[in-house]
Amino acid sequence: MILNGRGISKGLTEGVVLMLQQPFSFLGGVDPKTGLLSGTSGAEGQDITGKVFAFPWGKGSTVGSYTILQLRKEKRLPAAIINQRAETIVATGAVMAKVPMVDRIDLSLLRNGDRVAVDGERGAVDLQGVKGHRVVTSVLMHQGRVLVLKRSDKVSTCQRMWAGVSGYIEPGEEPLQTAIKEIGEETSITKAKLVRSAATLMVRQQDTIWAIHPFLFESPTDQVTIDWEHTEYKWALPSQMDELALVPGFKRLLGDLGL
Amino acid sequence: MHLTRDEEEVLTGERGPGMQRAMELVVALGRIYDADRLIPITSAHLSGVSYKTIGEGGLDFLEEMSKDARVKVHTTLNPAGMDLARWGEMGVEESFAQRQLAIIKAYEKMGVTTNCTCTPYITGNAPKPGEAVAWAESSALSYVNSVLGARTNREGGPGALAAAIIGKTPHYGLHLEENRRPTMVVEAEVLDEITDYSLLGHAVGQRFGAAIPYFKGIRPDCNGLKTMAAAMAASGSVAVFHVEGVTPYSSSQDLKGLERVRFDHQDIKKAKESLTTGKDPDLIAVGCPHLSQMEMKMLASMLDGKRPRSDSPEVWFCTSRTVRTWCPKETAVLERFGKVVCDTCMIVAPIESRHRCTATNSAKACNYLPSLCSQKVVCGSYAELMGRIA
Numbered sequence: 001m002i003l004n005g006r007g008i009s010k011g012l013t014e015g016v017v018l019m020l021q022q023p024f025s026f027l028g029g030v031d032p033k034t035g036l037l038s039g040t041s042g043a044e045g046q047d048i049t050g051k052v053f054a055f056p057w058g059k060g061s062t063v064g065s066y067t068i069l070q071l072r073k074e075k076r077l078p079a080a081i082i083n084q085r086a087e088t089i090v091a092t093g094a095v096m097a098k099v100p101m102v103d104r105i106d107l108s109l110l111r112n113g114d115r116v117a118v119d120g121e122r123g124a125v126d127l128q129g130v131k132g133h134r135v136v137t138s139v140l141m142h143q144g145r146v147l148v149l150k151r152s153d154k155v156s157t158c159q160r161m162w163a164g165v166s167g168y169i170e171p172g173e174e175p176l177q178t179a180i181k182e183i184g185e186e187t188s189i190t191k192a193k194l195v196r197s198a199a200t201l202m203v204r205q206q207d208t209i210w211a212i213h214p215f216l217f218e219s220p221t222d223q224v225t226i227d228w229e230h231t232e233y234k235w236a237l238p239s240q241m242d243e244l245a246l247v248p249g250f251k252r253l254l255g256d257l258g259l
Numbered sequence: 260m261h262l263t264r265d266e267e268e269v270l271t272g273e274r275g276p277g278m279q280r281a282m283e284l285v286v287a288l289g290r291i292y293d294a295d296r297l298i299p300i301t302s303a304h305l306s307g308v309s310y311k312t313i314g315e316g317g318l319d320f321l322e323e324m325s326k327d328a329r330v331k332v333h334t335t336l337n338p339a340g341m342d343l344a345r346w347g348e349m350g351v352e353e354s355f356a357q358r359q360l361a362i363i364k365a366y367e368k369m370g371v372t373t374n375c376t377c378t379p380y381i382t383g384n385a386p387k388p389g390e391a392v393a394w395a396e397s398s399a400l401s402y403v404n405s406v407l408g409a410r411t412n413r414e415g416g417p418g419a420l421a422a423a424i425i426g427k428t429p430h431y432g433l434h435l436e437e438n439r440r441p442t443m444v445v446e447a448e449v450l451d452e453i454t455d456y457s458l459l460g461h462a463v464g465q466r467f468g469a470a471i472p473y474f475k476g477i478r479p480d481c482n483g484l485k486t487m488a489a490a491m492a493a494s495g496s497v498a499v500f501h502v503e504g505v506t507p508y509s510s511s512q513d514l515k516g517l518e519r520v521r522f523d524h525q526d527i528k529k530a531k532e533s534l535t536t537g538k539d540p541d542l543i544a545v546g547c548p549h550l551s552q553m554e555m556k557m558l559a560s561m562l563d564g565k566r567p568r569s570d571s572p573e574v575w576f577c578t579s580r581t582v583r584t585w586c587p588k589e590t591a592v593l594e595r596f597g598k599v600v601c602d603t604c605m606i607v608a609p610i611e612s613r614h615r616c617t618a619t620n621s622a623k624a625c626n627y628l629p630s631l632c633s634q635k636v637v638c639g640s641y642a643e644l645m646g647r648i649a
Contacts, residue, residue: 008287032316062415066307069316086291092417095284096320103291 001132001209003105003202007123008086011100015079017114018043018051019107025060026067026093035076052116053078054107058090068093080118082110082125109204130207136179137250138165138215139257140192142222145235146259148244149186152231157205160231163247166212175213183217187233188225192217198256203249212249216257260289260429261296269425277328281424288418289429298391298430301409302333303423304379305371306395307416309340309607310359318358321365324420330370331426335379337396337416338549339363340609343375343580343602350613369424375602376579378485378549380407383581388507391434393422397496398489398548398623404499406484408507410434413498439499441473441512444519450527453482453554454620454640458530459522460487461622464495465530466520473512474502482551489548490622534625537635540618543597543644544605546577547621552585558641559589565649567596573614574648577604596648606631618644 022042029041035049048071058064068090071077081094086103094101100120110116110127117126140147148162167182169175176194183192198214224233236244238259241251262270270286272279285297307313313321340359341351351359367373374382377396380403386392388408394400395414403409412432414422422428432438445463450456456479463472472491479487479502491497501509545558555578574597583590583601590599600608605617605624611633618637619625628634639647 006290008290010283063312065415065417066313066317069320070314071316073316073319086287088288088291088415088418091287091291092284092415095280095287096417097316 001127001130003109003125003127005102005104005123005125007119007121008091008103009081009094009099009101010121011080011098012117012119012121013052013079013100014115014117015050015052017110017112017116018046018048018053018078019110019112020055022055023057023059024055025058026064026090027061029060030067030071032067032070032074032076035071035074048078049076051078052080052082052118054082054105054110056084056107058083058087060089062089064089065093065096068097068099072097080120082107082118106202109202109209111204127209130209132209132211134169134211134213135166136169136175136182136213136215137163137253138179138183138217139254139259140165140183140187140189140217140219141195142219142235144237146238146254147187147219147224147233148236149226149230149233151247152229155229157208158247160245161247162244163250164253169213176215179213179215186227186229189219189221192219196257198253201249201253201256205248210249212253214253214257216259260286260294262286266297266427275327277324277326278424280324281328281421284418284421285425285427285429289431292429292431294429294431296430297425297427298434299426300332300393300422300428301390302384302386302392303330303419304335304337304384304394304396304399305366305416305419305423306337307420308337308362308366308375310355310362311340311607311609313362315358318362318365321362324424325365325368328369328424330423332423333384334371334423335384336363336366336371336373336375338377338603338607339375340607341603342600345598345600348598349600349608351609355609371423374580376549376581377604378551378579381549381551381582382579391428393419393428395419397492397498398485401488401492401498401500402485404433404439405488405501405506406481410439413496433498440471441501441514441517442471443467443473444514444517445472445474445522446519447474447476447522448524450477450479450483452640452642453486455527456483457486457490457620457622458527460490461494461534461626462522462526462530464491464493464497467495469496469498472497472500473509473514473517474500477502478505482554485548485551486621486623490626493623493626530622531638534622534636534638536629537616537637540616540637540647541572542575542605542610542614542617543572543647544575544577544617544619544624545621545641545644546575546600547604547606547619547624549604550576550578550582552582555582555586555589555593558645559592561641561645562596562649563592567649568647571596571648573597575600575605610634618647620644
């Protein structure tokens with residue numbers, strides 16, 4: 001699975017991901033002599049040497065750029081840097097020390113220990129061993145309530161979890177076509193009207209990344225006939241979602257659709 | 260970001276590795292800030308000079324760049340970690356001095372003017388109104404933006420060096436008119452002396468952060484503006500400000516609907532008290548930013564004909580080598596009371612090895628001395644400080 005971000009500092013490299021959940025200052029955050037992270041980083045004692053070092057963004061003193069040069073001098077550089085949002089200090093250090101760097105990557109799609117290839121020129125991060133799937137998820141509304149369906153034991157993923165109407169986008173299919181087709185198959189509702197769609201949502205689940213195309217439909221009826229993929233359904237208020245075991249990303253998707 | 264064919268060629272390395280790396284850095288910064296293109300600059304000023312700050316890694320980088328990269332525009336340097344001529348007298352260790360001199364040599368090889376000062380606009384690097392430049396050093400770039408009316412972003416040392424080598428900088432931020440307009444109005448009471456401007460700058464920066472203040476009611480001269488710019492940049496990252504009837508673009512600003520605040524003598528007094536953390540200074544240091552010719556004359560006239568007090572602590576008058584050369588008589592007077600130190604200052608020199616408590620009239624220095632040099636601080640006016648000496 002390849003994630004496309006933006007190239008900041010060129011170079012091709014591979015390595016294992018070491019990820020921080022919080023912004024990072026190279027000055028004071030890492031000992032340039034050993035490559036070990038300090039307590040302020042939230043991952044004390046971890047070694048960044050040769051790692052693909054991922055963190056949301058840089059912070060702190062501009063002297064941090066020189067800390068990266070000092071890491072180079074001590075041969076303790078990370079193999080690459082991945083940021084959600086690059087800023088001057090880390091970008092400057094990365095270019096000066098020739099460390100490949102990519103930004104605009106959604107860090108929620110990475111896991112510590114992932115093996116990745118980073119292309120700093122094209123801004124690409126290749127997650128080796130992680131598969132990507134394109135799917136649609138449609139949310140049906142009827143009189144202010146949302147249709148959720150409980151996935152059966154016969155489906156391949158997320159069994160017994162509550163979800164919207166979902167399905168794989170087949171080659172050659174437009175996402176909206178898939179959405180309408182799946183609504184017919186899974187609910188037998190035929191006259192749902194598209195209200196809006198939202199930007200593709202990426203969700204990581206073990207070794208899979210789901211690229212979900214979200215759609216919101218208004219259903220003219222609350223009469224639903226489910227097929228083998230589900231065992232039950234309910235029309236729930238958006239505020240009741242917390243009581244259900246939902247598939248990953250479903251709450252975010254509701255938010256993206258304005259619910 | 261759009262690159263011309265010529266710029267693309269630099270990026271692919273056809274003009275050598277030094278220019279290529281400089282272009283990579285300029286392009287990376289341009290991308291981060293969504294610049295649409297590169298624009299030519301007329302001058303640059305670099306931070307990242309003191310060995311205390313940039314270390315071995317920084318020195319390696321500069322030596323590598325200096326193999327084939329040369330600056331395309333007039334480029335000056337910030338203060339170093341020591342007086343480049345009299346470091347022995349300052350108690351600087353030989354090993355530190357050798358590394359510091361190697362840094363200066365690398366910059367010199369790249370064509371940089373190695374007169375190390377934070378006030379290059381006094382000594383020959385003075386951009387004209389409307390010119391685009393790439394300046395590091397927060398106090399100097401604020402002066403250039405606000406008082407000289409040229410345009411620069413808040414560059415880091417390496418970014419400014421890269422821009423100097425390419426002769427261009429990304430077009431974004433403070434290069435755009437709409438990002439230079441005032442965001443608030445400060446109505447200040449008329450102030451008595453230079454230190455008050457420093458304290459006003461400190462108080463405004465501390466309270467409002469990275470704003471663009473428009474000052475009414477004050478008439479600072481260039482020395483007042485210099486110290487005010489420095490203090491505001493240090494306490495609030497202010498990179499541009501306006502003073503009614505004083506700074507070049509103040510008359511064309513629209514103040515409608517802006518927040519208005521008042522600063523009076525009480526605020527100045529409070530700022531002074533809050534910056535003072537010590538009692539008995541063992542170093543008195545003035546010249547943050549570096550003393551101008553006018554300040555050298557003023558200090559010399561305050562001290563001329565007097566005797567050094569027997570209990571006077573060590574005294575530093577920090578200035579640029581050029582200003583010292585311009586002021587031989589004043590230097591002779593001042594040297595009876597202390598050292599006229601060049602190329603460095605009390606913030607970037609390793610004073611913590613010899614001093615505990617420093618007195619100064621600069622709010623910027625008061626702000627940085629505790630964290631960067633482990634000092635207790637006494638904040639006083641020129642008159643108060645000279646009274647401790649003579």
